Amino acid sequence: MNELPEWCPPYSSQKRDISTNEEVYCICKKPDGGELMVGCDGCDDWFHFSCLKISSNYKELVFSFFCPYCQAGITGPGSLSSGNLPKTIWKRKCRLHSCYKPCSENSKYCSEQHAEEYIGGVLRRVESKERNSVSLTRQMLEAGDLSKIQLLGKQGIPPATREQNSDLYDSLIGRDKKLKELREEQEIIAKKEMPRIEQEMKALKEYSEWLKAVNSRLFDSVEEAVSRKSQKKKKALKRKSICGYRSQLTIPCSVEDFSAQFQEDVEELHDICCRMRCSRHQDWAGTMQDALQFQIESFETSSQRLALLVKIREDQLNSQFHEQMQRTADLQHAPRTEERVQVAQLT
Ligand SMILES: [Zn+2]
Ligand SMILES: [Zn+2]
Ligand SMILES: [Zn+2]
Ligand SMILES: [Zn+2]
Incomplete structure (x- = not known):
C-alpha cells in the first residue's frame, strides 16, 4: 500500500449524509453541488478537482483517473491484487x-x-x-x-586539470556544489528515470502482444468462417476484439487459460476490460504510449538542458581556475622583479 497524500483524509465508506440522507462523494463527503468532478476508474466514486488539488485547467486532459484511495491500494484494483498500483493517466497536453x-x-x-x-x-x-x-x-x-x-x-576555455594544481582544483572544481548537483540530476535521469520509463514501455509492449494473441485466439476463427461465406462482407466486417484495458500492465495468465475462461457478455475478467466496443478506454494503448513517449521526450529535453548547464558551469570554473593560477604566478614573480630593480639601482 502507498501512503495517502498529506491533504487527503483517511478512507471512509460513507455514501450518504447522516442528517439529510443525500448521496455524498469525494474525499470531502459532500453532495454534488455542481462543482467540477471526475469519476474514478477504480472505485466508481466521484471527486472534486478542487479537493484533489488538481487545477480545473486539466479537465480535458484526464484519460484514466484513479482517486487517492485507489492509488494507495485501499480501494479499487490495487486492493484486490498485489502488484503495481494504478496511476492516473493524462492525455498529452497541447504544446x-x-x-x-x-x-x-x-x-x-x-x-x-x-x-x-x-x-x-x-x-x-x-x-x-x-x-x-x-x-x-x-x-x-x-x-x-x-x-x-x-x-x-x-x-x-582550456580544461583545468588536477595535475596543474591539485589543491586549487579540489577546492574550486572538485567541491563545487552547483556542479555536483547538476551531475546528480543527470545521473538520476540516466540511471533511474529513463530505465523506469523504458521498463514501462516494455511492459506495455508485452501486454499489447499478449492481448493481440488473446484477441486472435478468441475471434479469428469465427471471423474467417464468416468471411469465407461471403467475400463481399469481408471488407465491411469490423475486426472483433475485446478492449483489454487493465490498470496494471502485467500479464495475468496464459493466452490459453484466458481464452478458456472467457465468456462473451462478461465485462471484466482478471481486471481486464472485456467490452467489445469500449468507449471508455478508447485507444488506451495509444494514449499510454503517447504519455510514455512524452515523458521520454521531456527527459531528453531535461538532459540536454542539464548538459548545457554543466558545460556552462565547467567553463565558469575553468576560467576561475586559470585566473587564480595566473594570479598566483603573478604573485610569485613580483618579488623577483623588485629584486632585479634593486640590483639595477645598485650597479
Ligand atoms: Zn470534494
Ligand atoms: Zn477510486
Ligand atoms: Zn492548443
Ligand atoms: Zn474498456
Whole structure:
C-alpha cells in the first residue's frame, strides 16, 4: 500500500449524509453541488478537482483517473491484487504553454492554429537570442575585453586539470556544489528515470502482444468462417476484439487459460476490460504510449538542458581556475622583479 497524500483524509465508506440522507462523494463527503468532478476508474466514486488539488485547467486532459484511495491500494484494483498500483493517466497536453486541450491525433498540438502560434513563438525567441548574442559581443568589443572574446572562440576555455594544481582544483572544481548537483540530476535521469520509463514501455509492449494473441485466439476463427461465406462482407466486417484495458500492465495468465475462461457478455475478467466496443478506454494503448513517449521526450529535453548547464558551469570554473593560477604566478614573480630593480639601482 502507498501512503495517502498529506491533504487527503483517511478512507471512509460513507455514501450518504447522516442528517439529510443525500448521496455524498469525494474525499470531502459532500453532495454534488455542481462543482467540477471526475469519476474514478477504480472505485466508481466521484471527486472534486478542487479537493484533489488538481487545477480545473486539466479537465480535458484526464484519460484514466484513479482517486487517492485507489492509488494507495485501499480501494479499487490495487486492493484486490498485489502488484503495481494504478496511476492516473493524462492525455498529452497541447504544446502551447497556455493551452490545456489535449493533442489531436498524431500531433503535438490541439489544433493547426496552435501549432502555428507555438512555432511562431519559438522563431521569435531564437531571433531575439541571436540579437542578444550579437549585442553581447559588441559590448565586449566596446569594453575592449579581448580575453573574454578569445574565450568565446572555437577552442573554448582550456580544461583545468588536477595535475596543474591539485589543491586549487579540489577546492574550486572538485567541491563545487552547483556542479555536483547538476551531475546528480543527470545521473538520476540516466540511471533511474529513463530505465523506469523504458521498463514501462516494455511492459506495455508485452501486454499489447499478449492481448493481440488473446484477441486472435478468441475471434479469428469465427471471423474467417464468416468471411469465407461471403467475400463481399469481408471488407465491411469490423475486426472483433475485446478492449483489454487493465490498470496494471502485467500479464495475468496464459493466452490459453484466458481464452478458456472467457465468456462473451462478461465485462471484466482478471481486471481486464472485456467490452467489445469500449468507449471508455478508447485507444488506451495509444494514449499510454503517447504519455510514455512524452515523458521520454521531456527527459531528453531535461538532459540536454542539464548538459548545457554543466558545460556552462565547467567553463565558469575553468576560467576561475586559470585566473587564480595566473594570479598566483603573478604573485610569485613580483618579488623577483623588485629584486632585479634593486640590483639595477645598485650597479
Ligand atoms: Zn470534494
Ligand atoms: Zn477510486
Ligand atoms: Zn492548443
Ligand atoms: Zn474498456
